[in-house]
Amino acid sequence: MLGLDKKDTTLLIVVAVLALFAPFLLNPFPTESALAQFNAGYPDLMQRFVIFGIFAIGFNILFGLTGYLSFGHAAFLGVGSYAAVWMFKLLGYNVVPGIILSVIVAGVFALLIGFISLRRSGIYFSILTLAFAQMSFAMAYSVLTPITNGETGLQVYSSDNPLFQTATDPNVPHLFGLVMRESYTMKVGAWSFSFNNGYYLCAILMLVAFYISIRIFRSPFGLMLRAVKSNQQRMNYTGLSARPYTLAAFVISGMYAGLAGGLLASMDPLAGAERMQWTASGEVVLMTILGGAGTLIGPVLGAGFIKYFENIFSKINESTLHGWFSWLPDPIEDPLVWLLEHFIGGGWALTLGTLFMLVVIFLPGGLVEGGQRIGRLISGKSRGTEDETGKPAATSHPAE
Amino acid sequence: MGILEVKNVNKRFGGLQALGNVNLSVAENTVHAIIGPNGAGKSTLLNVLVGKLIPDTGSVMFDGKSVLGRAPYEINQMGISRVFQTPEIFGDLTVMENMMIPCFAKRDGAFELNPLASVGKQTDIVERAEQMLIDMKMIDKRHMHAASMSRGDKRRLEIGMCLSQQPRLLLLDEPTAGMARADTNNTIDLLKQIKAERDITIAIIEHDMHVVFSLAERITVLAQGTPLVEDTPDKIKGHPKVREAYLGESA
Numbered sequence: 001m002l003g004l005d006k007k008d009t010t011l012l013i014v015v016a017v018l019a020l021f022a023p024f025l026l027n028p029f030p031t032e033s034a035l036a037q038f039n040a041g042y043p044d045l046m047q048r049f050v051i052f053g054i055f056a057i058g059f060n061i062l063f064g065l066t067g068y069l070s071f072g073h074a075a076f077l078g079v080g081s082y083a084a085v086w087m088f089k090l091l092g093y094n095v096v097p098g099i100i101l102s103v104i105v106a107g108v109f110a111l112l113i114g115f116i117s118l119r120r121s122g123i124y125f126s127i128l129t130l131a132f133a134q135m136s137f138a139m140a141y142s143v144l145t146p147i148t149n150g151e152t153g154l155q156v157y158s159s160d161n162p163l164f165q166t167a168t169d170p171n172v173p174h175l176f177g178l179v180m181r182e183s184y185t186m187k188v189g190a191w192s193f194s195f196n197n198g199y200y201l202c203a204i205l206m207l208v209a210f211y212i213s214i215r216i217f218r219s220p221f222g223l224m225l226r227a228v229k230s231n232q233q234r235m236n237y238t239g240l241s242a243r244p245y246t247l248a249a250f251v252i253s254g255m256y257a258g259l260a261g262g263l264l265a266s267m268d269p270l271a272g273a274e275r276m277q278w279t280a281s282g283e284v285v286l287m288t289i290l291g292g293a294g295t296l297i298g299p300v301l302g303a304g305f306i307k308y309f310e311n312i313f314s315k316i317n318e319s320t321l322h323g324w325f326s327w328l329p330d331p332i333e334d335p336l337v338w339l340l341e342h343f344i345g346g347g348w349a350l351t352l353g354t355l356f357m358l359v360v361i362f363l364p365g366g367l368v369e370g371g372q373r374i375g376r377l378i379s380g381k382s383r384g385t386e387d388e389t390g391k392p393a394a395t396s397h398p399a400e
Numbered sequence: 401m402g403i404l405e406v407k408n409v410n411k412r413f414g415g416l417q418a419l420g421n422v423n424l425s426v427a428e429n430t431v432h433a434i435i436g437p438n439g440a441g442k443s444t445l446l447n448v449l450v451g452k453l454i455p456d457t458g459s460v461m462f463d464g465k466s467v468l469g470r471a472p473y474e475i476n477q478m479g480i481s482r483v484f485q486t487p488e489i490f491g492d493l494t495v496m497e498n499m500m501i502p503c504f505a506k507r508d509g510a511f512e513l514n515p516l517a518s519v520g521k522q523t524d525i526v527e528r529a530e531q532m533l534i535d536m537k538m539i540d541k542r543h544m545h546a547a548s549m550s551r552g553d554k555r556r557l558e559i560g561m562c563l564s565q566q567p568r569l570l571l572l573d574e575p576t577a578g579m580a581r582a583d584t585n586n587t588i589d590l591l592k593q594i595k596a597e598r599d600i601t602i603a604i605i606e607h608d609m610h611v612v613f614s615l616a617e618r619i620t621v622l623a624q625g626t627p628l629v630e631d632t633p634d635k636i637k638g639h640p641k642v643r644e645a646y647l648g649e650s651a
Contacts, residue, residue, distance in 0.1 A: 003516075003518055005520070212515075212516075215515065215516045215518070216515045216516075218518050218519060218520070219514055219515050219516060219517045219518060219519060220500075220504050220508070220512070220514055220517055220519055220522065220525075221512070221513060221514050221515040221517070222515070222519075223493075223497060223500065223501065223504070223519055224501070224504070226490075226492065226493060226497075227490050227493065227501050229492065230490040230491055230492040230493055231488060231489065231490050231491065233484075233488050234488040234489060234490060234561075235473075235490075235501075236471070236472040236473050236476075237450065237472050237473070237476055237481070237482045237484075237488070238473075238476060238481075238501060238502045238505050238561065238565070239473050239476035239477040239502070239505040239506070239509075239510060239565065240473055240501070240505050240510055240511070241471070241473050241510040241511050244510075244511040244513075245511065248513055248515075252515070
């Protein structure tokens with residue numbers, strides 16, 4: 001189907017079904033129950049899942065295939081956001097021009113940065129991209145205030161007077177009248193599920209992005225990108241020029257980041273410089289590695305994993321912990337709560353760091369490798385059969 | 401006029417004259433060996449031929465066109481393929497993928513943006529790569545991870561990858577270095593077979609005299625960056641200058 005083989009088609013369908021039914025799947029606990037704090041089925045978080053999924057899918061095309069580790073991809077996300085908000089200011093609140101322009105602007109910006117940064121490889125490439133992203137951040141914060149509105153952040157003012165905004169149009173981002181922030185809430189017994197317009201727009205675009213990424217992985221172009229990672233020397237002596245390939249991968253992944261940025265702005269018409277900061281660039285690196293770099297589904301899993309735990313852990317506070325451990329005697333409860341409270345709320349980064357270390361040490365292939373190991377345990381296949389075919393699953397079967 | 405003409409090439413690294421007035425002519429459809437003791441400049445000469453080094457003076461013409469100042473990938477596209485001393489293959493990829501990459505390079509050139517095409521549907525490339533694997537007697541290993549193969553198989557694959565581009569000149573840099581005797585003999589047989597079946601010029605840089613005298617039709621002896629003699633293997637064997645260069649004056 002759609003030019004994919006059976007396995008890839010299955011993967012795409014599974015992801016599509018998960019995305020479609022996410023409002024149900026992410027809200028397994030009744031609204032009033034104590035476990036409701038672990039629900040993730042609210043619009044804002046679901047939008048983040050798919051938007052950062054797009055960001056990570058694009059990043060994986062560069063990092064997973066060519067091995068070039070960019071530490072500045074948040075710059076393209078930020079540029080995409082600014083482009084989208086400018087479209088709202090100039091043309092009106094319909095998100096279509098904003099999303100299209102965010103992809104184009106991020107692509108042009110990536111071409112410029114990639115052209116210079118790709119003169120070097122390895123650590124020097126990473127540092128160059130990091131430098132460019134921090135420059136972009138600093139400029140957005142100060143020098144470029146007329147364009148970016150500095151530290152206040154770019155937003156639409158009532159004095160803007162967009163070109164195509166009529167009195168009847170909604171005064172918030174919309175898709176031909178369909179307001180992004182509106183949701184339909186379905187109540188079933190004690191459960192409540194919300195279906196958000198913005199989420200479904202993002203989810204559809206994520207599926208398109210995912211589909212294109214599968215096609216790239218399976219194309220001769222994708223094969224060449226893997227060749228770049230494997231042996232550039234052999235590549236040069238095989239009549240292939242590595243630089244245009246890496247540059248193309250860089251621009252494509254920059255456009256993915258721009259799309260993610262445009263969608264962030266479409267969900268909430270704001271764009272701030274902090275979106276370009278290096279922590280944001282580092283986050284997408286973590287997502288990709290945590291999920292499984294070089295695999296198709298890994299980055300999406302990684303993005304979902306990080307965004308979910310970020311939200312859940314940030315919400316837990318000291319009194320929640322006391323509630324959980326109240327059955328323990330006080331001399332044990334207090335030190336335990338004291339210890340754990342460093343890992344929750346604002347200290348969530350500590351949890352993320354610990355999880356990341358555990359994954360990198362015990363599951364170098366990321367969550368995808370974890371899934372494969374569990375799958376192997378269940379199906380009872382011994383490792384021996386895997387070795388006979390001479391195909392270590394992690395590298396030669398990126399789709400698994 | 402040979403297919404490869406090296407004229408008056410000089411290359412100096414600081415105080416070291418690595419190549420001094422090298423003249424070399426490789427005739428089409430021959431096997432030409434370049435031998436010489438350690439430090440004779442063999443590798444420097446090879447790096448000049450493939451575009452990795454640019455000589456200080458002189459000219460290198462391949463098929464009437466200068467190769468100087470061109471990037472390695474451009475020189476490869478002109479029809480020169482290189483086999484490395486340690487096999488350079490795409491270790492993370494399967495044997496079949498390894499073989500398809502040079503086929504794509506031959507068909508599509510140095511860069512082709514086709515992110516939405518499907519590798520499996522490029523039937524011409526798949527067929528060509530499979531045929532080459534059959535020729536190399538490696539078709540049963542097609543799904544193997546290239547890095548997990550033995551050294552001899554890696555060498556075989558690398559030679560196959562070079563041949564799949566139908567090069568006019570195949571450059572071999574000590575192709576049997578570090579190999580066991582059996583693997584060395586297999587490689588010699590493979591190269592003999594390649595020569596018998598194809599119109600191809602082979603230039604080989606080698607240390608192992610057994611390999612050189614089994615394969616070469618012409619031999620150039622390089623010593624201290626300068627060609628001493630160029631002749632047929634029979635004449636080279638007994639040449640006093642060659643013995644001197646290899647064994648020292650007293651011999």
